[in-house]
Amino acid sequence: MxxxxxxxxxxxxxxxxxxxxxxxxxxxxxxxxxxxxxxxxxxxxxxxxxxxxxxxxxxxxxxxxxxxxxxxxxxxxxxxxxxxxxxxxxxxxxxxxxxxxxxxxxxxxxxxxxxxxxxxxxxxxxxxxxxxxxxxxxxxxxxxxxxxxxxxxxxxxxxxxxxxxxxxxxxxxxxxxxxxxxxxxxxxxxxxxxxxxxxxxxxxxxxxxxxxxxxxxxxxxxxxxxxxxxxxxxxxxxxxxxxVKDLNHCCGRPRLGDFPTPLQAMVLASGLPQEVHIWDIDLRGNRPVGKRLLNPQGVRLWKEGFEDIWRQNGVWDIGADGKPRIIRPHHFYEKDGHIxxxxxxxxxxxxxxxxxxxxxxxxxxxxxxxxxxxxxxxxxxxxxxxxxxxxxxxxxxxxxxxxxxxxxxxxxxxxxxxxxxxxxxxxxxxxxxxxxxxxxxxxxxxxxxxxxxxxxxxxxxxxxxxxxxxxxxxxxxxxxxxxxxxxxxxxxxxxxxxxxxxxxxxxxxxxxxxxxxxxxxxxxxxxxxxxxxxxxxxLRPYPIATAGEPISLAFDIRTKVLEFIFKPDPSLAAPTELYVPQYQYPRGFLVEAPHARIESIPEAQKVKVWVTQPLDTFRLRILPI
Incomplete structure (x- = not known):
């Protein structure tokens, strides 16, 4: 096809x-x-x-x-x-x-x-x-x-x-x-x-x-x-x-488990332990529920010969007091005045x-x-x-x-x-x-x-x-x-x-x-x-190919009734084809489609429909026997 x-x-x-x-x-x-x-x-x-x-x-x-x-x-x-x-x-x-x-x-x-x-x-x-x-x-x-x-x-x-x-x-x-x-x-x-x-x-x-x-x-x-x-x-x-507008605050959702801010994440990678919020989600929303110290052993993420990418690019640094500080707070948010x-x-x-x-x-x-x-x-x-x-x-x-x-x-x-x-x-x-x-x-x-x-x-x-x-x-x-x-x-x-x-x-x-x-x-x-x-x-019946414009489609899994409405295109000679799964209709099905010629192909689980009269809209229903 x-x-x-x-x-x-x-x-x-x-x-x-x-x-x-x-x-x-x-x-x-x-x-x-x-x-x-x-x-x-x-x-x-x-x-x-x-x-x-x-x-x-x-x-x-x-x-x-x-x-x-x-x-x-x-x-x-x-x-x-x-x-x-x-x-x-x-x-x-x-x-x-x-x-x-x-x-x-x-x-x-x-x-x-x-x-x-x-x-x-x-x-x-x-x-x-x-x-x-x-x-x-x-x-x-x-x-x-x-x-x-x-x-x-x-x-x-x-x-x-x-x-x-x-x-x-x-x-x-x-x-x-x-x-x-x-x-x-x-x-x-x-x-x-x-x-x-x-x-x-x-x-x-x-x-x-x-x-x-x-x-x-x-x-x-x-x-x-x-x-x-x-x-x-x-x-x-x-x-x-x-x-990200502010590297000091969490970004993105969902927030679950240990969730460092972007600055904390950069600092952690440089081997400095950080206390970060722990987040959870339930019917009360997505919220912090506690704190935990991450990277307590001070492990450095970067391989030998490499330094933190964002520190290298001037986003943050370690101040004279030994504490991390943001140099470019809006680095990821705007460039040359452009958001x-x-x-x-x-x-x-x-x-x-x-x-x-x-x-x-x-x-x-x-x-x-x-x-x-x-x-x-x-x-x-x-x-x-x-x-x-x-x-x-x-x-x-x-x-x-x-x-x-x-x-x-x-x-x-x-x-x-x-x-x-x-x-x-x-x-x-x-x-x-x-x-x-x-x-x-x-x-x-x-x-x-x-x-x-x-x-x-x-x-x-x-x-x-x-x-x-x-x-x-x-x-x-x-x-x-x-x-x-x-x-x-x-x-x-x-x-x-x-x-x-x-x-x-x-x-x-x-x-x-x-x-x-x-x-x-x-x-x-x-x-x-x-x-x-x-x-x-x-496994829902559906129109595979419609000779016209689909208008509405609905399948009810309780009654097994499919309702499909479309606007036929009389210039198209090929039929409308629908997939009709035997799984839903083990005893067979009926096709309600006035003013149409119907061909059922059980082995292919298909139904073909030719509209035989000029109509503004065409409605068909498939029902279980």
Missing amino acids: EIRTEKNRFVDAYGRTLMLRGVNLAGSSKVPYPHGATYVKEGFFDHRNVSFIGRPFPLEEAREHFQRLKTWGFTFLRFLITWEAVEHAGPGIYDEAYLEYLHEVLRIAAEFDIQVFIDPHQDVWSRFTGGDGAPGWTLEMVGFDLTRLHETGAAIVHAVHGDPFPRMIWPTNAHKLAAATMYALFFAGKDLAPLTTIEGESAQEFLQRHYIAAIRKVANTLKDLPNVVGFDTMNEPAKGYIG LDFNQDYYRPFANRFAREIRKEMPDAIIFIETEPSSPAPRWEPDDAQNIVYAPHWYDGFTLILKEYNPWISVDFFSGKFVFGKKAIQRSFRQQLHRYVEEARERLNGCPVFIGEVGIPFDLSRKRAYRTGDYSAQIQAMDRSLRALEENLLSYTIWNYSPDNDHAHGDQWNDEDLSIFSRDDQKNPADIHSGGRALEAI
């Missing part, structure tokens, strides 16, 4: 409006294979000698998983790779064996008519700063000693911290020294750290050049595969210290550079752009890259952070304010997602919107479902998120499908557990649905 963009729509070769459904494949692709899970300490720092061959799964398992995804109606995947997977051995040294493996995996996907776009994934910079993405050598080349990041409070790292790893604490790394510094260097090193160079060039140029070259190498490898339609620029690109805007000043030029380089290999590649979660899109100018898609992420924040589902309480993903009541929550979810549609129209020249990540944790209420087998809370939580997406007629990829998810360590990364499939739930391998989780909410 051809996928291209046309104004604010995805369309196929017939001009039909496409509604894309898929998953992120896979959460565990963030870590090496086979023993790279974040809780594993052995060999963790041997970062140049790793392999990602086997992520998302060994080749011999590929057809099993692609067949399952196809059966579940997921024919468009956000396919995860990492910069580390491609270039872990050193700058300019590419893992050719991994690239060959990657090509073969996606070639097999094409056998199932599964389309993909490549997501160069990162979270809080790298595995060594508590996330994933960049190779370890990127940190070493600017002076970080990877073995001391955790001890000096520059990052919280699962492999070093050990189990139990605190709930959803990893995002705090975006505001700790290591990741916040690397983001500032990568996006704005020329402005903010002009004295910091790597092999004779600015840290910004060195890092961006190598990152983009690595992903261009991937594009070169995959350019002969017609099912690879495009590339994301970078997963959740973060601003780090860019935009720094991360998305506009730094992400936008990077995204354009990325698009130009990728299109040297794949001229028609769709470029998916995104910003930090809950951060507005940049303003796109006429000379900026065309054929783009706005691909932000959205989550039910209350359920995600607290790992609890409450049908009566939620949180606005953007404002952080509580929302009470079932109807108010559904309305809030719908409005939050519509905000992205408005942003695309106002700031991105009306490009299509695609929700790159949406999902819920399955280890709710201290993994109660794993003990009881009752996934009703997960089903309800997933359903209200997916209903809000349908109300906005949005395409999406669910986070995520991890083939090696288990009940002990979830998606094998920082104890996240959002996979819609788990081997530990697979009681009958002969049943393609076995191992699926919350499928009652996830």
Whole structure:
């Protein structure tokens, strides 16, 4: 199936409006294979000698998983790779064996008519700063000693911290020294750290050049595969210290656990112990609950021959009284009187550079752009890259952070304010997602919107479902998120499908557990649905391709009734096609569609609809028998 963009729509070769459904494949692709899970300490720092061959799964398992995804109606995947997977051995040294493996995996996907776009994934910079993405050598080349990041409070790292790893604490790394510094260097090193160079060039140029070259190498490898339609620029690109107004105060949310201010973080890295606030989050909000002395042994983070990057660049220093002092309090906030805007000043030029380089290999590649979660899109100018898609992420924040589902309480993903009541929550979810549609129209020249990540944790209420087998809370939580997406007629990829998810360590990364499939739930391998989780909410009928303009879509998981209204386009000869999962209709279904010719194809789980009379709007319903 051809996928291209046309104004604010995805369309196929017939001009039909496409509604894309898929998953992120896979959460565990963030870590090496086979023993790279974040809780594993052995060999963790041997970062140049790793392999990602086997992520998302060994080749011999590929057809099993692609067949399952196809059966579940997921024919468009956000396919995860990492910069580390491609270039872990050193700058300019590419893992050719991994690239060959990657090509073969996606070639097999094409056998199932599964389309993909490549997501160069990162979270809080790298595995060594508590996330994933960049190779370890990127940190070493600017002076970080990877073995001391955790001890000096520059990052919280699962492999070093050990189990139990605190709930959803990893995002705090975006505001700790290591990741916040690397983001500032990568996006704005020329402005903010002009004295910091790597092999004779600015840290910004060195890092961006190598990152983009690595992903261009991937594009070169995959350019002969017609099912690879495009590339994301970078997963959740973060601003780090860019935009921080006052280095004496905490920045960013959520704040959990030990949370030094930026100045404290810089001082800690220089070997000076600091008493920092400990933060927590609950129904009373995100607040400090105590204090703790960090780095009591006075360990110095920087390698021999390196000094603190920000002290070197004149941001702070040690005064005559032996105490740290700020020299440039607004260093990250303004430059020459200009208030720094991360998305506009730094992400936008990077995204354009990325698009130009990728299109040297794949001229028609769709470029998916995104910003930090809950951060507005940049303003796109006429000379900026065309054929783009706005691909932000959205989550039910209350359920995600607290790992609890409450049908009566939620949180606005953007404002952080509580929302009470079932109807108010559904309305809030719908409005939050519509905000992205408005942003695309106002700031991105009306490009299509695609929700790159949406999902819920399955280890709710201290993994109660794993003990009881009752996934009703997960089903309800997933359903209200997916209903809000349908109300906005949005395409999406669910986070995520991890083939090696288990009940002990979830998606094998920082104890996240959002996979819609788990081997530990697979009681009958002969049943393609076995191992699926919350499928009652996830396997929803939907219009794959509409011969016209979709107007409204709603699916009720209790009654199994789908209602779809669209404005037919009489110039299109191809039918409207819908995915109708047998999982939801085991005894069959009825299609109510007056003034239409209907063809049902059970083996493909599809229904084709030809509107036979000129109509302004066409309504169809699918009901269980």
